[in-house]
Amino acid sequence: MKMPVLQVVHLVFSFLYPIQSNSEADCKLWKDLDSTVVYKEGHVVLAGMFPIHSKGVDQELNFRSPPDQRKCRGFNMRVFRWSQSMIFFIEEINRNPTLLPNITLGYRLYDTCGLTALSLRTALSVVSQPMKRSSLGECSSPSIPIIIGDSGSTLSMAISRVLNLFRIPLVSYFASCACLSDKHQFPYFFRTIPSDVYQANALARLVKHFGWTWVGTMGADDAYGRTGIDLFTTAVTQLGVCVAYRVIIPKLPTQQQLQDIVKTIRDSTARVLVVFAIEEDIKPVVDEIIRQNVTGKQWVASEAWVTSTLISTKENYPSLSGTIGFAIRRAEIPGFKQFLESVQPLAEPYNAFAREFWETQFQCSLNTRLPAPSTTEQVHYSHSCTGTERVQDIHSIYNDVSELRVTYNMHKAVYAVAHALHNLLLCQREKGSALTQQCPDIHNLQPWQVVEVLRKVNYTNMFGDLIHFDKNGDPAGSYDIVNWQRESDEGPVQYVTVGRFDSSLSTAQQLVLNQDKIIWHGGTKKIPVSVCSASCPQGYRKVTREGQPVCCYDCVLCAEGSISNTTDQPECMLCPEDFWSNQRRNLCVPKQIEFLSYSEAFGMILAAIAILGAVAAMTVAAIFFRHRDTPLVRANNSELSFLLLISLTLCFICALTFLGQPSRWACPLRRTAFGLTFALCLSCLLSKTLVVLMAFKATLPGNNTARWFRPPQQRLGVFFCSVLQGGVCVAWLVTAPPYPVKNTWLYRDRIILECHLGSVALFCCVLGYIGCLAAFCFILAFLARKLPDNFNEAKFITFSMLIFCAVWITFIPAYVSSPGKFTVAVEIFAILASSYGVLLCIFAPKCYIIIFMPERNSKKFLMHQK
Structure with missing residues (x-):
């Protein structure tokens, strides 16, 4: 069967420090485990624990005899000042007529030497203070209801775990470890220093x-x-x-x-x-x-x-x-400096630590029978002192009150306990209250009763600070x-x-x-830099080095199309679809919109060539019109020649529609204009080829074919061939006409503004129809190429169709492989090249004869056959 914890502790105490009973059956005073105690009696006694010495002295453990009391060294004047401040604040409260009237606070101050083992022994010593035996023969709870201490977090944790068994609250003035906020482990722990x-x-x-x-x-x-x-x-x-x-x-x-x-x-x-x-x-x-x-x-x-x-x-x-x-x-506490400097090593109540302070401060030995602290390793000085020396004559950590910070926490701790006890006192004085019978007796307090009121402490101290504890006992x-x-x-x-x-x-x-x-290290006002890697500027991103913390990285320039507009950016941001990164990669700028325009040099050259071609075709038409009655013009079917020149002029002008910004009206115009003008041009060439071919076949006996190729039939043939292309174009415009698009997939850094074909099938029909006319015309012209030269125009049509077909056959791979605006340039070049081929091959020889060799422009010469 498991024994209760309290019973186990009681047995341990009984074994180590047996209670000697007497006839009156009263509990004897248990001797302090640490005999050096500074104490003063009162109605309520507060215990204080301080690491007045900072180091322990090793001792030999032989397991044959009880160990001696732990010896300590390294007297700490700062901590001794903290212990003195507790006395000062308790005496101040005792003199206060409004706080705890008619109640005197006492104290018992212990030195824990900063050692866990000694802190635990001290806590047990506090618990084992005078106890009274009840009628059942058992001793009641300890008379010290609360402990103030210790300064260290580790020490406070050890002490608090022991005090939990007795539900004794511990109020620390310097233990700041966050672990002490755990109310499951430390339910009775409070502190005046922040966590x-x-x-x-x-x-x-x-x-x-x-x-x-x-x-x-x-x-x-x-x-x-x-x-x-x-x-x-x-x-x-x-x-x-x-x-x-x-x-x-x-x-x-x-x-x-x-x-x-x-x-x-x-x-x-x-x-x-x-x-x-x-x-x-x-x-x-x-x-x-x-x-x-x-x-x-x-x-x-x-x-x-x-x-x-x-x-x-x-x-x-x-x-x-x-x-x-x-x-x-920090705080400036009135009267505290005078109190510190009034300390006397031999005054009543006797303070053994004051004696050691005196000897340490003045580097002397006091000649007195009063004992030094039993836990202190004795240090003997060469000269003696009387105890009448003046503390204020020597400036030390002890009487330096310029930075009273921990001392101010001690003030909060002592006064928080005093206000808690005062609330208990007020509870007792409430006459006729329903709670009066539930109020504990302040002269016979149980520790758990102090815990309840301590949790509810809430007051503003003399320095204007609000003092209270949260649910974890923290300020x-x-x-x-x-x-x-x-x-x-x-x-x-x-x-x-x-x-x-x-x-x-x-x-x-x-x-x-x-x-x-702020003055930084080295006396500079410049903030020191402490980084593993230099800050990445705008336009760069951080790339963590493999196997190193995230703060150690390399700076890598953002990829094209992405930016970083802040320093130390882990990832670059992609620019919107119509934007692109600038050269520094810190700003998204609108993408450059690219199309073949009149303003650029290449566009101006193509426009000039197109206009020159149109002027040349019109000039030839003017020459033909002026010499329309000459045999050369009449022999070459002047009506079809004029119609062909008009269509060639339109072909040159059609090339101009491919220049400039594509728009809703420009895209359909350029495509349909191209299809119709070339269909008209090739229809005229086809009619001229058929006329030449049929004219020579009609000379054969009994052949009446020529009557089907007279001017009305020629005009009808041209009209019919052109109308077929027009029908395809109308269907194209109605169903899926060409329209402008922003090509963002060809180049990442710019937008190509181009005309989408709309219906690819109908576009192929337009091109296919032109190709069929050209191929048919070329075949017929090729068959008629060996007819008599002076009457034969088929040879020139053959050369023109040869150029035409060569241009448009090479156009296809060039069109597919040309990027961006060069696609449009290839189209314009194909239009101009094929148009110039027809114009030069068919009309240049005739113009040369008309202008420079007029003697050959006669019926006699034309009728002459080689």
């Missing part, structure tokens, strides 16, 4: 604010250091910052371990170092930093050491200059941001407040900084 959750988030935001993306972390090997680093790493990673290294400081580091730690700090490219550690833990590392003369690092401190005079010495300043960090709120996260500076090379280090952080405000207002007041 490290606030500090870690605030430090992460501070690091992000200054643009540091590559930082190192260092923490002590305890709950405070490890949890602080973990919380900071999680918070800062979410903000896009990378942690270069994580260093843990052992509690008792060897020289090799210190050298390894400093080597990691020195060799890292991270210039910013965030440290979570108390002053005793970080001091060996700082000493090694100074010994190796490591500089160039910007230190960011947690609240545990940012205002430590033990670290911020003149010797350390060259390596730690410009240190910035979060400090708990609001409120910090000062301090910066280490000094006015001269030999002056003392000053903690200059350069900002604040208050978690109770809105997110935008929580962090406030005055950057103009």
Whole structure:
């Protein structure tokens, strides 16, 4: 059967420290496990736990005799001042007639030496204070209902787990580990220092604010250091910052371990170092930093050491200059300095720690029979002192009240307990209240009763701060941001407040900084840079290096068509379809719209050639019209010649429609104009070829074919051939006419404005019909090429059709392979080349004879046959 926890603890106490019963059956006073206690009796006694000594002395354990009491060394004047502040505040409350009237607070102060084992023994010593035996023979609960302490998170965790068994509340003034907010593990834990959750988030935001993306972390090997680093790493990673290294400081580091730690700090490219550690833990590392003369690092401190005079010495300043960090709120406490300087080593009630302070402060030995602290390793000085020396004559950490931060937390802790007890007292005095019978007796308090009222404490102190605890027993996260500076090379280090952080405000207002007041490492006002890789400018994107943190990357220029318009952009953004990236890749600009226009040189040349061709055709027509009665013009069917010249003029003009910006009316016009003009031209050539061929066949006896190829039939044939093409074009325009489109797929950086064919099938019909006319005309002309020269026009038609077919056969692959506006240029070139071929092959020889050889333009010459 399992034994209850309380019964197990009771058995342990009985075995270690048996209760000696007497005839009166009263419980005897259990001896303190730590005999050095500073105490004063009162109606309600508060216990205080302080690491007045910072180091323990090793002792040999032989398992044959009980171990001696733990010895400690390293008297800490700063912590001794904290213990004195508890006495000061309790005495201040006792003098206050409005707070806890007629109730006197007492105290019992213990030294835990910063050791977990000794802290646990001290907690058990508090629990085992005077107890009264009931009628059943059992002792009642302890008379100390609350404990204030300890300073360290690890110590507070150990103490709180023991006190949980007795439901005794623990109010810490300096234990900031976020783990202590877990009410499942520490249901009776309260504190007046903000949780490290606030500090870690605030430090992460501070690091992000200054643009540091590559930082190192260092923490002590305890709950405070490890949890602080973990919380900071999680918070800062979410903000896009990378942690270069994580260093843990052992509690008792060897020289090799210190050298390894400093080597990691020195060799890292991270210039910013965030440290979570108390002053005793970080001091060996700082000493090694100074010994190796490591500089160039910007230190960011947690609240545990940012205002430590033990670290911020003149010797350390060259390596730690410009240190910035979060400090708990400070206050100026009236009368406290005078109280500290009025301490007497031999005064009543006797304070053994005051005696050790005196000997340490004045480097002397007091000649008295009063005992020194039994847990202290004795130090003997060469000269003696009387106890009448003046504390105010020597300035030390003890009487330096310029940075009362932890002391202010002690003020909050003591007064929060006092207000909780005052609320209990008010509850008792409410006459006639239904709750009066439920109010506990303040002279016989149970610890769990104090817990209930402590959770509801809510008051504004003399410094204007609202004091209350949240559901986790934590206060609001409120910090000062301090910066280490000094006015001269030999002056003392000053903690200059350069900002604040208050978690109770809105997110935008929580962090406030005055950057103009900050002096960075090396005495500069320029914010130090701490990055693994330089910031990627606009137009570049970050590419993470394989196997390295995301903050270590290379900058790669954005691909064409994509941009980055901010620095350190992980991905480039694609530009919209009608836009393209500029040369710097930081802006999307409208794509250049490209088409074959009149304004560019190539377009002007083609337009000039087309106009020249049209003028040439009209000039030939004028020459023919002037010499229309000459045998040469009449012999070559002048009517068809004029119609052919008109169609050629239209073909040249048709080429001009392919120039300029495609539009809703331009696209159908250029396609249908091309089809109709060339159909008319080829119809005329076909009729001329048939006329030449039939004219010679009609000379044969009994052949009456010529009567079917007279002018009316010729005009009808031309009209019929042209109307067929016109019908196809009308069908094309009605069903699926050509239309302008933006070609964005051919080139990524520009838009080709071109005419879509609409119906590809009907376009092929138009081209196919022209091809059939040309092929048929070429065949007929080829058959008639050997007829008598002076009357034969078929030879010239053959050459013209040969050129025409060659041009349009080569047009197809050239058209398909030509990109962008050159596709239109190929079309125009094919139109002009075929038109010039017909014009020159058929009409140039005739014009030459008409103009330069008029003697050959006679009936006699034309009738002559070779």
